[in-house]
Amino acid sequence: MESAEKLNNGKKEIGGSSYLNRNCWLVKNLNYAPYKRCQYCEYKFRNCLFLQYQVISLFLIVFIFLLFLLIDKTISALVVITVFALVIIYGYFFNNSTEKIIKANFFQKKAKDALKELTDHLEQRVGEQTKDIQEKAVRLEKLLKMRSEFLDIASHQLRTPTSVIKGTLSMMKEGDMEKMPVEEKTRFIEGMFQKSVKLEGIIDDILVASEMDTANFDIKAEDKIELDKFVEKAVSEHQFDAQEKKLALTFEKLSNGPFKIKGSAKYLEQVIDNLLNNALKYTPQGSISTTIKNDEQNVIVAVKDTGIGIPKTDVGKIFNKFIRGQNARNVYTDGSGLGLFIIKRVMDQHPGSKVWVESEEGKGSTFYLQFPLLK
Amino acid sequence: MPAFKILFIEDDPDQIFLYTTKFKLEGYNFICAKNGIDGLKLAEKEKPNLILLDILLGNESGIDALKNLKTNKKTKDIPVIVFTNFTKKETVEQSLALGAVDYIIKSKVVPSEIVKKVAETLSKKRVK
Ligand SMILES: Nc1ncnc2c1ncn2[C@@H]1O[C@H](COP(=O)(O)OP(=O)(O)O)[C@@H](O)[C@H]1O
Ligand SMILES: [Mg+2]
Numbered sequence: 001m002e003s004a005e006k007l008n009n010g011k012k013e014i015g016g017s018s019y020l021n022r023n024c025w026l027v028k029n030l031n032y033a034p035y036k037r038c039q040y041c042e043y044k045f046r047n048c049l050f051l052q053y054q055v056i057s058l059f060l061i062v063f064i065f066l067l068f069l070l071i072d073k074t075i076s077a078l079v080v081i082t083v084f085a086l087v088i089i090y091g092y093f094f095n096n097s098t099e100k101i102i103k104a105n106f107f108q109k110k111a112k113d114a115l116k117e118l119t120d121h122l123e124q125r126v127g128e129q130t131k132d133i134q135e136k137a138v139r140l141e142k143l144l145k146m147r148s149e150f151l152d153i154a155s156h157q158l159r160t161p162t163s164v165i166k167g168t169l170s171m172m173k174e175g176d177m178e179k180m181p182v183e184e185k186t187r188f189i190e191g192m193f194q195k196s197v198k199l200e201g202i203i204d205d206i207l208v209a210s211e212m213d214t215a216n217f218d219i220k221a222e223d224k225i226e227l228d229k230f231v232e233k234a235v236s237e238h239q240f241d242a243q244e245k246k247l248a249l250t251f252e253k254l255s256n257g258p259f260k261i262k263g264s265a266k267y268l269e270q271v272i273d274n275l276l277n278n279a280l281k282y283t284p285q286g287s288i289s290t291t292i293k294n295d296e297q298n299v300i301v302a303v304k305d306t307g308i309g310i311p312k313t314d315v316g317k318i319f320n321k322f323i324r325g326q327n328a329r330n331v332y333t334d335g336s337g338l339g340l341f342i343i344k345r346v347m348d349q350h351p352g353s354k355v356w357v358e359s360e361e362g363k364g365s366t367f368y369l370q371f372p373l374l375k
Numbered sequence: 376m377p378a379f380k381i382l383f384i385e386d387d388p389d390q391i392f393l394y395t396t397k398f399k400l401e402g403y404n405f406i407c408a409k410n411g412i413d414g415l416k417l418a419e420k421e422k423p424n425l426i427l428l429d430i431l432l433g434n435e436s437g438i439d440a441l442k443n444l445k446t447n448k449k450t451k452d453i454p455v456i457v458f459t460n461f462t463k464k465e466t467v468e469q470s471l472a473l474g475a476v477d478y479i480i481k482s483k484v485v486p487s488e489i490v491k492k493v494a495e496t497l498s499k500k501r502v503k
Contacts (some may be wrong), residue, residue, distance in 0.1 A: 014407060023391075058411050106465075152461065152462065152463040153431075153461075155462060156431055156460045156461045156462070157459075159460035159462075159480070159481065159482040160481070160482075162392055162482050163390070163460060163481040163482035164387075164389050164390055166482060167393050167394075167397075167481075167485055167486045168393060170485035170487065171396075171397060171485075171486055174487055176396075176397065176400055179400055180396070180400075186395060187392060188392075188393075188396075191389045191392065191393070194389070194391060231470075283439070323478065348484075350439060
């Protein structure tokens with residue numbers, strides 16, 4: 001082993017049993033740093049063919065030298081010549097083939113590395129894409145869930161008035177009405193009529209809301225609107241309903257303007273209509289005052305009523321679809337819970353605009369719409 | 376024979392009116408509660424023979440009401456028929472798993488049919 005070490009020009013590696021092989025073809029020809037491990041023969045004598053050859057040669061030289069000293073000179077001369085010839089021939093081929101093996105090993109290793117890098121890269125790419133697809137699938141699933149939730153609730157909303165109408169009609173058909181006092185009959189017919197009106201309203205709301213419920217609902221908020229005139233007109237259209245309920249419905253400008261904004265006239269009409277309808281519906285007595293004002297940046301519309309107000313626990317939810325306030329349901333059965341959802345979705349489509357509510361249960365509510373002023 | 380007592384947990388006044396009228400015409404003692412909490416209280420106090428329960432009580436879930444009815448010592452043996460227009464599959468399965476004896480869609484049955492269902496459920500209960 002000692003000779004091997006010498007031949008090696010060896011340097012012991014810390015903690016390792018292998019020796020640096022400076023004669024290694026790789027070390028010499030491929031600028032392998034001497035402190036690096038040879039990756040093919042691992043510097044170990046038993047593994048390095050090239051090194052084995054050198055050691056065998058050394059032993060042979062020593063052996064021949066001994067022969068010279070000890071045995072008959074002519075015999076030893078013959079032996080020496082034969083051995084040297086063998087060594088040279090053997091060495092030539094051996095050297096060549098070692099080099100070839102090491103070279104082949106080297107390129108094989110290189111190819112393997114390249115392939116590994118490629119597969120690693122490919123794996124990473126595939127991984128990234130799988131992640132992307134997974135994310136998309138999750139999003140799609142969420143959308144589908146939203147959709148089916150929408151359908152579940154929408155179908156419930158549609159079935160409810162239908163079941164009352166159908167139920168009443170079947171009782172009429174089966175002769176139950178004859179057994180009833182007149183007031184009950186009237187109540188039944190009145191109920192049926194109201195449910196059919198409700199049914200129609202729900203169908204309209206559902207159509208609009210389902211259009212808005214899609215992720216790519218996008219309205220063109222491009223009309224130039226004089227908001228004061230716009231709101232005033234809507235208010236005047238609700239005067240008849242207000243008078244029927246004996247409610248004072250007013251409109252007032254709290255500042256001098258301008259009140260010009262950019263938006264979708266078609267959808268904003270619906271927004272203001274929904275706000276006024278709610279105020280009328282949820283105000284048993286008192287008044288509804290609509291105001292508009294501006295500052296340097298914004299125009300703010302407020303619809304203030306003296307109605308039933310919104311319980312604190314409901315305030316955070318009422319802009320969600322199909323959500324109706326607890327107190328609202330106790331008093332007014334008609335309503336789809338879509339009005340404020342529609343408002344929110346439309347306002348979200350107006351850049352820089354927002355809607356919010358301030359309310360106290362039992363005292364009243366104020367709904368605000370804010371738009372950036374068009375300069 | 377004293378009239379059977381039915382408790383109807385439902386928040387829509389028009390439906391309360393419709394089914395109250397029908398069940399009273401058929402000779403039942405029909406009482407109503409507008410939400411799950413009142414429903415449970417009334418069930419404890421009145422000990423009805425059967426409960427008809429809506430699942431979408433506004434923002435409140437009838438599933439919670441069903442859970443409460445089925446875990447309360449005083450009410451757990453009263454048969455509950457879920458009677459609703461909410462058709463979500465999971466809700467149907469969940470209700471039956473929680474111990475509802477039946478899940479009936481309102482718009483699929485006319486009042487006389489639900490009366491019949493109730494009568495059937497009550498007679499089955501008596502045979503047991
Ligand atoms: N002006 C108001 N006063 C009191 N409550 C209101 C008012 N406007 C809206 N709400 C509450 O918000 C809920 C949602 O309103 P909306 O989406 O328009 O549905 P709907 O009016 O059909 O119930 C109502 O059910 C009610 O509880
Ligand atoms: Mg509304």
